[in-house]
Amino acid sequence: MQTSPARGPLVSVFIVSLTFWLACGSAGPAAGQSLPLRTIVNGLVVRLAGHAVIQNGMIMAPYQGLFEPLGIRATWDRGERVLSLTSPAGDQMQLRAEDPYATVNGERRPIPIPLVVVLDQVLVPIQWVAETLGDSTTYDAGTGTLVISPQITDISWRGTDAGLEVSIDGTGPLHAGSSILHGPERLVLNVAGAVPKVAEQIDVHEGPLAAIRASRSFSGTRLVLDLAAPIQYRITSQIPGRRIVVTLGAPAPPPAPPSTYQPSAQKISDILYQHMDGGGRVVVVANRPLQAAQRTLRSPERVVIDVEDAVFLPVKKFLDIDDGLVIQVRAAQFHSNPNIVRIVIELSRPSPFEVRQGPASGQLLVELGAAVAGGPGWPVASGPHGPVVVAVDAGHGGTDPGAIGPTGVREKDVVLAIAQTLKRLLARQHLDVVMIRDADVFVPLEDRAQIATRGGATLFVSIHAHASTDPNATGTQTFYANPMSQPLAASVVDEVARTSGLATRGASQASFQVLVDTTRIPSILVETAFITNWREESLLRNPSVQLAMAQGVLKGIQRYLSMPLAAAP
Known part of the structure; x- marks a missing residue:
């Protein structure tokens, strides 16, 4: 992809103008204006390695020091006059001096203003570069402040032997502080420097986690995990730094009241999954026929099966499926006294399903997708x-x-x-x-x-x-x-x-x-x-x-x- 013939002279004029205003160190004309710039990157104040210039609303700034807080590796080849950038997600960008196109993951893309080298300063269109590599930028002309923030792009969860594991993914390094609030129970995560790009509320209703709420805060993003009971938790960092993992463990046990426990006659010994063309089947194995309540939850798509007055002998079990329709099947003793076994089937998309008794005594089947044969109101292409x-x-x-x-x-x-x-x-x-x-x-x-x-x-x-x-x-x-x-x-x-x-x-x-x-x-x-x-x-x-x-x-x-x-x- 090439620039139109008219762009070359415009770039040359801009470089000459830029050289003059940087050399003078004074406010310039509307076409290119040197400005004092306060820069905050991922919550950190970064001192620029030289002057910044604003051109047609786009800030040109020296690249040194701006990308490290975002986890972006930057390498300047002085001989070739090429700046190479690698984002934490692995995206590659090359900017060549005075070239109106950048190379992004092998594709040529037009740049609003090309990289320029003036008085040994290497200036890049910082907003365009950061946003193309997945981050967010805001510029306050009144205060002369440019803020560059990684974005929180996904929140997901899955069952593990250690408990419910909540993963928070971002475009750059994420740093979270945490605190527990009571009445009602909440785990609050303050992710400094990052901005949310996820839904404001995500309903979960699994284990101790009822919902997750995301909002902007003065320092970044505030995530509130609404809990059903007091819990123990652990926070770790993965992919390096781009993912925060919060493991919600077993609830902290309250003082034990006098026992009124009544054993359940219904005992579930196992859950199995059978792959089928265009669908699948979850098989619940018990010692007698089961009656189950059923419902669906969204974001992500889940089918939830509750069996009352039952115990799950393995206590909990997780099946990672990832067959295009079913992501994971989770079963656990959701509640004791009264005993409730909960089975959660996480789906990649909305799907028809049907709960019915199996051919063998004590089998409960959950048919999914094409296994339902496209029931009324569910046209299956x-x-x-x-x-x-x-x-x-x-x-x-x-x-x-x-x-x-x-x-x-x-x-x-x-x-x-x-x-x-x-x-x-x-x-x-x-x-x-x-x-x-x-x-x-x-x-x-x-x-x-x-x-x-x-x-x-x-x-x-x-x-x-x-x-x-x-x-x-x-x-x-x-x-x-x-x-x-x-x-x-x-x-x-x-x-x-x-x-x-x-x-x-x-x-x-x-x-x-x-x-x-x-x-x-x-x-x-x-x-x-x-x-x-x-x-x-x-x-x-x-x-x-x-x-x-x-x-x-x-x-x-x-x-x-x-x-x-x-x-x-």
Whole structure:
């Protein structure tokens, strides 16, 4: 991807202006203004290694010292005049002096203002760099303060032998202080320097944990874990520093009242899981027929089965499944006196389920997904591997415009329009859709696979517009990383070429980050047309052509889903 011819002179003018104002050390014109800047990075005040300059609302600042508190490794090659950055998540970025494009995980992306070297100072567009690598920035012009914060992007939990394990993931190093509050019982975590990018309230209702609440605080993020009883807990750090793990152990025992315990005649000896095409079955083994209460919980999706007046002889058991539908099955003695056994089935997406008696005495079956045969009100779209959930990823977005055409058409805008059209077409076919972005917002690369996974995606389709230094380059193309995705890539490129009338450039293997992160499911990247070709740029902004391209992707998906198992992964 190349800049338009007009950008080169503008960059040169900016560098000359920047050199003058840095040399003078005084306030400059609106086009480039030297400013005193207070910088707070991950809760720490960082002293800049030189002057900062604001240009068209974008802060250019020396890179030294700004990235370390975020866990980003920065290396400056003086000879090549290249700054290399590696985020804690493994994202790679290279910025070359005066180059209006950066290389991010092998892809060329336009930069609002390129890296410049002036008077031995290496200045970068700090907000763009930090946000592209997943962090958050805010600038208060009144106080001259720039705040760069890692984001808390995910909160999950699972049962372990040690207790309920709550994982808090971020884009950079997370540091948490903790305290216990009573009346009601709460565990409060103060994560200094980080900002939340998770739901304000997450209902859990497992073990001692009722819910988790997240909010901004003066110093960062405040997480409140609402507890059902006093607990013992332990906090550890993983991945190094990007994950905080809170293990909630057994409740602290209260003074024992006089015993009124009544033993239960119903004894559950085991839980098992049986894999099935497009679904699964949980088998509860007991000494007599069981009656169970059932309900569902959201965020994440769970089926909860409570068996009253029963004891679970193993006390607790956890089955890690990860078969595309079921993530984990947990069973434990949820309550004593009265005795209640709770079974939690954590799902990757909403699914039909049915609880019924098994063929053997004392068996209780929980049928899931296709095993229910799509009960009333649950249309199940099937492919080679059962129910289908398509993750539609509109490339770029927000501060990242993607490639820009000869007349200024931006890749982020046209691919969002195609993705939204595809979403509507898929919905009409009763196929579930997960939109990675459904508006002009920036979504970090590492978050895109996580959003698809949380949505239970079974297919991943990333929509892009191609770019080339050759203005005559033309055609549509698809890419895949894992060979199991090749049939999907081939089907889609053929259909898009047919519906759009463009030449096909075929399906090729490539290690784009979004494809590498989603190799557990068929994943492709669609380069719809060349936005750097003046004719194809015009086609890309035409709503009728956008519809034709979306129809081609849909037909390619349908063609793939109709393949026999031997042809599909």
